Amino acid sequence: MHHPDPTTDAVLDPGIVPDGTASAAGPARHVLLTGATGFLGAFLLRELLDRADADVWCLVRADSDHHAASRLREAMRRYLIWDDRSAGRVIPVAGDLTAPDLGLTPARWAELAERIDAVQHAGAQVGHAAPYAALRAANVYGTQEIIRLACERRGKPLSFISTAAVPGDPADRTAAPPPPGRPGGGYVTGKWVAERLVRQAGDRGLPVRIHRPGRISGHSVTGACQLDDGIWHFVRAIALLGLAPVVAAPDGGGPAVSFSPVDYVARAIVHMSAQDTGPAPLRYLVNHSRMPLSDLIGHVAKRYAVSYVSRDTWLERLWQARHRYDGALLKAGVLVKYYRALLTGTGRPPTADDRDTVRDLAGTGITCPPLDGALIGVYLDYFQSAGFLPVPPTHLNRESPARG
Known part of the structure; x- marks a missing residue:
């Protein structure tokens, strides 16, 4: 089977060159x-x-x-x-x-x-x-x-x-x-x-x-967001299972998340x-504001009153329940490897040097909102209205934490 070589693909056709001069400046x-x-x-x-x-x-x-x-x-x-x-x-x-x-x-x-x-x-x-x-x-x-x-x-x-x-x-x-x-x-x-x-x-x-x-992430005011992002399937799994994994706090080297509206x-x-x-x-x-994963889980736990279990137990329960809830956890289940990396803080992208972006946007009023509990609340509200998350407190068939 032929496997394409990205390095070879990364050469632009030599016949592709701009014709004439570039478009005139202006809108x-x-x-x-x-x-x-x-x-x-x-x-x-x-x-x-x-x-x-x-x-x-x-x-x-x-x-x-x-x-x-x-x-x-x-x-x-x-x-x-x-x-x-x-x-x-x-x-x-x-x-x-x-x-x-x-x-x-x-x-x-x-x-x-x-x-x-x-x-x-x-x-x-x-x-x-x-x-x-x-x-x-x-x-x-x-x-x-x-x-x-x-x-x-x-x-x-x-x-x-x-x-x-x-x-x-x-x-x-x-x-x-x-x-x-x-x-x-x-x-x-x-x-x-x-x-x-x-x-x-x-x-x-x-x-x-x-x-x-x-x-x-979603719109900072309406919360409107795509429904196929791993972090939100993670949130959905917590809400549906009624279980949350215990992760280290930031002062203990715990993982953090960041996203820009x-x-x-x-x-x-x-x-x-x-x-x-x-x-x-x-x-x-990028958003310079980061949220400890433990805080994100905490915001979800306040709304859904979940119980905490170990990371490995949570991943096991997620995999076992992936076909339940009318298939709502299937996507989350197949992303178990992603969640393991998320929960341990591994696999982070390289540090982004956005100094040129900061300079370009200076004085424009275009700023990235902070990642805080208010913004997470906007997103959870949207996900509930879209049917992606259950509306509390109607939260039936929850996994029993006593079996953890």
Whole structure:
């Protein structure tokens, strides 16, 4: 079986170079956004519509533009951010990141190449356990096709959404890809490759910026959040089982969590994308506020009155109950290895140097809210309203702590 080499993939097609000069400075009138049906992508779309007068062309995997429009509305309504008043500036484009020419007809490709002034590339295929080979078409080849489109007719500023889990500087051509075998390793490796393609496009004259957000949480006011994040499945498991694992406090070297509300991340990316990239296009988006995992568990325990058991006992109970509660714990059950790393504080991403981000956002009023009990309360309220968490105190069929 052939295993693709990320280092070989991380070489941009030499024929991809910007045509003519880059788009003129100033607000973009037409922006191409990928990934708009995803979590961060939907909020990027909302931010682009709110902060600028641009039309936003949204590349969506769909059978038709009509189907693409339906998917966009569904995603934005799911996250409580659909607004009929700005719907006329959303232009759906049916396409496919895994296909040559993004799955576009020659006429549609030419139209985008001519009209688009800037590109926000947030689209990616995500798979926690998927190997690099399974994600390569969308996350590597798709990025190369986006770069090709950004270079055609004239250079269009390209903003690429990566992840803080990617190690090193994409300008380092000698660096080795991330080691395989880690949870999410295939996704991180794909982003590592894609970053290098984007950076090479920058070296050839395309204005580029690479954003590396850390863990992204729900909206800081509404709590609207994706329901497929390991940390929230961890919270759900505690609430449903009525059991919480005992973890060390921070002064004892216990693990901590950190995440940035999606509205902050989207607003910061849209603002920074409109600025001159300068010689260092890499920007981290992280929350300097960290919460001990024991405190997060404590906030959940107050709401659900759970009992505490040892870490190993909790993991065992989770695995045993993974098929109960109408399958609600199945996702949590298959992430047991992730939880073991979370509970022991291992597997943390590299430290993020966000000094350039702090400088870019100085004086803008764009700040990351602190990670505190009030914010966690907003999220728990949302998860209850969405049916992801039970509404206390109707909490039946709880695992009995007496058997721990």
